[in-house]
Amino acid sequence: MTLLDRLGVQLPIVQAPMAGVSTPELAAAVSNAGGLGSIGVGATDAAGAQKMVQDVRARTSRAFNVNVFTHAKPTPDLSREAAWLQAMKPLFQEFRATPPAVLATIYESFLDDHAMSAMLVAAAPPVVSFHFGLPPREQIITFKAAGCVLLATATCLAEAEAARIAGMDAVIAQGWEAGGHRGMFDPRAPDDQLGAMSLTRLLVVRSGLPVIAAGGIMDGHGVRAALNLALSPPNSERRPSPARKAAPTRSTAPPSRA
Amino acid sequence: MTLLDRLGVQLPIVQAPMAGVSTPELAAAVSNAGGLGSIGVGATDAAGAQKMVQDVRARTSRAFNVNVFTHAKPTPDLSREAAWLQAMKPLFQEFRATPPAVLATIYESFLDDHAMSAMLVAAAPPVVSFHFGLPPREQIITFKAAGCVLLATATCLAEAEAARIAGMDAVIAQGWEAGGHRGMFDPRAPDDQLGAMSLTRLLVVRSGLPVIAAGGIMDGHGVRAALNLALSPPNSERRPSPARKAAPTRSTAPPSRA
Numbered sequence: 116m117t118l119l120d121r122l123g124v125q126l127p128i129v130q131a132p133m134a135g136v137s138t139p140e141l142a143a144a145v146s147n148a149g150g151l152g153s154i155g156v157g158a159t160d161a162a163g164a165q166k167m168v169q170d171v172r173a174r175t176s177r178a179f180n181v182n183v184f185t186h187a188k189p190t191p192d193l194s195r196e197a198a199w200l201q202a203m204k205p206l207f208q209e210f211r212a213t214p215p216a217v218l219a220t221i222y223e224s225f226l227d228d229h230a231m232s233a234m235l236v237a238a239a240p241p242v243v244s245f246h247f248g249l250p251p252r253e254q255i256i257t258f259k260a261a262g263c264v265l266l267a268t269a270t271c272l273a274e275a276e277a278a279r280i281a282g283m284d285a286v287i288a289q290g291w292e293a294g295g296h297r298g299m300f301d302p303r304a305p306d307d308q309l310g311a312m313s314l315t316r317l318l319v320v321r322s323g324l325p326v327i328a329a330g331g332i333m334d335g336h337g338v339r340a341a342l343n344l345a346l347s348p349p350n351s352e353r354r355p356s357p358a359r360k361a362a363p364t365r366s367t368a369p370p371s372r373a
Numbered sequence: 374m375t376l377l378d379r380l381g382v383q384l385p386i387v388q389a390p391m392a393g394v395s396t397p398e399l400a401a402a403v404s405n406a407g408g409l410g411s412i413g414v415g416a417t418d419a420a421g422a423q424k425m426v427q428d429v430r431a432r433t434s435r436a437f438n439v440n441v442f443t444h445a446k447p448t449p450d451l452s453r454e455a456a457w458l459q460a461m462k463p464l465f466q467e468f469r470a471t472p473p474a475v476l477a478t479i480y481e482s483f484l485d486d487h488a489m490s491a492m493l494v495a496a497a498p499p500v501v502s503f504h505f506g507l508p509p510r511e512q513i514i515t516f517k518a519a520g521c522v523l524l525a526t527a528t529c530l531a532e533a534e535a536a537r538i539a540g541m542d543a544v545i546a547q548g549w550e551a552g553g554h555r556g557m558f559d560p561r562a563p564d565d566q567l568g569a570m571s572l573t574r575l576l577v578v579r580s581g582l583p584v585i586a587a588g589g590i591m592d593g594h595g596v597r598a599a600l601n602l603a604l605s606p607p608n609s610e611r612r613p614s615p616a617r618k619a620a621p622t623r624s625t626a627p628p629s630r631a
Contacts, residue, residue, distance in 0.1 A: 291549055292568045310550045310568020313589025331571025340570065340598040
């Protein structure tokens, strides 16, 4: 059974979640049009996200995707941040603005937001996608038990392999061209900065997961090109993975922008 | 008439020229197999290049491509280079090697190599391709009068437009993933670092030239994907360019490595 069949999605198009920008209305419109609509809840809290999920469900009975940010919590460094604020002061002044006294964390990680996690498991959206990393094993088991299909972003083969081992149902190949922040698991890790074309093909052949291509897909020709990249590899490269048979899907928009 | 028809090339595959690495034997084998073989002469002089062209012709009667480096001549800066040599000294010592006393220019630019230029015009290979920039107008007219089809590498739309205005017959879209040095016209210019997928599609829609995709194309599925990117744009985007009708060709290997 392909991923599309499993979700009842007709078109292999995933609308990119854009935290703080894309709306439940957009997600529902995409799902109603036959693609997979997405909302990004990385910029809101459990109550806000619950409302967004309800708003999508009020507008469509079809599958949709809820995207969360699973980044490592930043470690505050007050003296370094004070130095940055000091260095940025002229820029604030140029725009007649006042710099903040201290820096605050802008997005709480899903990994630390237990209210969000409990809400999402209870809401059980058809698809949950993870950006910047993977959730812990217990959470993956809980989401799967709730019936959610799970996706994770990968910018390299190692991240895709981690996603497969963790039990993700498909991987989003986020090419270098993809808009917004790249979903690297570790921003300090070496980065090959692979474009969507090479990354997608690499993950199709090597990751053992269905692949959703993202980045630089600008029109129908790009969509068709991405579909060709996502076809099953020739027999000589085939590895024993049932997931390989799943249909390719892909995003035609930058995957996340916050 | 498509570019393939014009050259009598059966398969839309261009073997990447790799100066100092790829051989006349490889180029002739690719041409004999139905693609467009290439030699890169950026690392040799006129006599060496003449021998390479003769070696290709001895092995095939089909079309082939000669690639030259059209970079701006570097401006020597003795004190800066001495500082670099000093800084690199420990690395040389680690490998029991002696650093050079001064730095020498490794590749003479085709723009300064009049012997090379005269030899190539006389030899009149079926295709000449330019990397790192465009030759002057008089040289382009001379090559065209000699019957050469002319290609140039572009890493962005502005370079592709310059190539079209200069009279190039097709443009090579060198994506960020492409191996070796990128053919930027000006290494100090702003660089969007577009991947092959987005750059190819952008140039197909906007450049007004036939496009050869390069970068991250790893197997037949990648070739098919690149072909889809290179199809004519839909009517709504069509612009009045006869070149637009030419068939797409593309490279399946990194375009240049020296």
